[in-house]
Amino acid sequence: SKRCYTTFKYNKLNDKDIEEFKSILNNEETLLIRDKDDLVSFNSDWMKKYKGNSQLLLKPRNTEQVSSILRYCNERKLALVPQGGNTGLVGGSVPYDDEIILSMSLMNKINDFDPVTGVVTCEAGVILQQLEDYLEPLGYTVPFDLGAKGSCQLGGNISTNAGGIRLLRYGSLHGNVLGLEAVLANGTVLNLNSTLRKDNTGYDLKQLFIGSEGTLGVITKVSLITPPKPTSVNVALLACDSFSSVKKLLIQAKTKLGDILSAFEFMDRGCIDLVLRHQPLQEPFSEKPKFYILLETSGFNETHDQEKLNEFLEYIMEQGLTVDGTVATDSKNQSTIWKFRETITESLGKEGAVYKYDLSLPIDQFYELVEVMRLRLGSKANVVGFGHVGDANLHLNISTPNQKYSKEMINLIEPFVYEYTSKHNGSISAEHGIGLMKKDHLHYSKTSSSIQLMKLLKNSMDPNHILNPNKVLPF
Ligand code: FAD
Ligand code: 2HG
Ligand code: ZN
Helix, strand or coil: CHHHHCCCCCCCCCHHHHHHHHHHCCCCHHHEECCHHHHHHHCECCCCCCECCCCCEECCCCHHHHHHHHHHHHHHCCCEEEECCCCCCCCCCCCCCCCEEEECCCCCCEEEECCCCCEEEEECCCEHHHHHHHHHHHCECCCCCCCCCCCCEHHHHHHCCCCCCCHHHHCCHHHHEEEEEEECCCCCEEEECCCCCCCCCCCCCHHHHCCCCCCCCEEEEEEEECCECCCEEEEEEEEECCHHHHHHHHHHHHHHHHHHEEEEEEEEHHHHHHHHHHCCCCCCCCCCCCEEEEEEEEECCHHHHHHHHHHHHHHHHHCCCCCEEEEECCHHHHHHHHHHHHCHHHHHHCCCEEEEEEEECCHHHHCHHHHHHHHHHHHHCEEEEEEEHHHCEEEEEEEECCCCCCHHHHHHHCCHHHHHHHHCCCECCCCCCCCCCCHHHHHHCCCHHHHHHHHHHHHHHCCCCCECCCCCCCC
């Protein structure tokens, strides 16, 4: 069994455990999944890279049931993996071995919305798109957005501290989450349900759960601050022939567009070629320059926003910062431009096995690493670079035509990529998290005293290590 990998000992599920879970779940048989075939998709991640061997999935309907399940598992030393939409990209949401899967999908009620403060309170299993659709007619929107919005859940987003394309404008979840409810490993329900914008009463405990990937507790409720939905949106696709122009464009976008700048996303030519291979999209420009920026403005005054955008576009053309460009003011053309950026991950998945690195790097090394990796791997792989360049977050993706992940390829990439990132004081995870993939590489981004403190927290909050074992921290 894989279990010998960890120093912690867990018990095997038995019939008595199943009876106990049935009784906690009010004898609703459909809330327990035990059939091997039905468990397949929950045992495997979005990329089909990580596989678990869970024999049981539980679907609690409320916090009390989550609490009873955890209390029982803690006493019996049964390990669990909290699972949201299972769209995570670092193997954090699937069992390492035969842990129980705790699915949050039935806890999907939106409880309350305050139209003055914009604070929304809901259960952790609410799907991101569901919240977006709920807020839209109320004139509000979610302060973050990701390609996985149709499946990912708020609890999963918060547990991974998801970033995405709106972080540039609205900031991270560490600022936008005002409160939450979490169930600790021993079943204690921790009420951190504040809806206050300001609260400086000692340690800000909710922050511990933001980005801890289900290792410190199960998030059951969430309060988020939501901004008014912009009414005037413009999207431009701009082409550059050097990365130095990309950097200058970013400075100009920030200074000339200011608060209406809502996205500044980067793609290299490899991404455009890739997307054109798999999506029904047309070559955007007559030439094929090396770099592409998707720039979005969002505001509330169409005339003012367009004036600002036009001034910016005139300036960058005059300065030769862009070699071609197109602007879309209607939603159909805007969504076509967004497809170039939003279908990259899905298109990569169609090419074969994909090795993903989600890095924060100083802007001068942002694209250098992509070129270094191309030289290093030669014809063995297709290396593409894209990402949230406005946040200095590179998505380095390396794909190989064979479907199977190979140790040989991993050894060519790792630890090289992590060493490079660490040498330049970057982060080995900008937004996807550590999960199973990077737990043994955490030291490239965290000092040993930080890792010691993280272990101390884990050991005191979950002494039996029943929550998401083998994830985030190397034990
Ligand atoms: P899961 O994948 O189910 O779980 C992720 C982690 O959170 C696991 O460790 C799990 O144990 C834990 N977890 C889940 N729910 C809870 C809970 N209620 N309580 C405690 N722990 C829990 N990420 C970005 O940051 N930015 C992007 O732009 C982005 N784009 C993406 C695009 C695509 C197409 C895909 C497939 C993924 C993308 N991601 C992105 C990855 C991102 O981490 C996830 O999409 C999302 O945040 C995970 O939510 P989920 O509900 O699917 O969580
Ligand atoms: C994105 O920004 C996601 O599109 C996914 O974070 C990145 O596929 C990836 O590497
Ligand atoms: Zn991203």
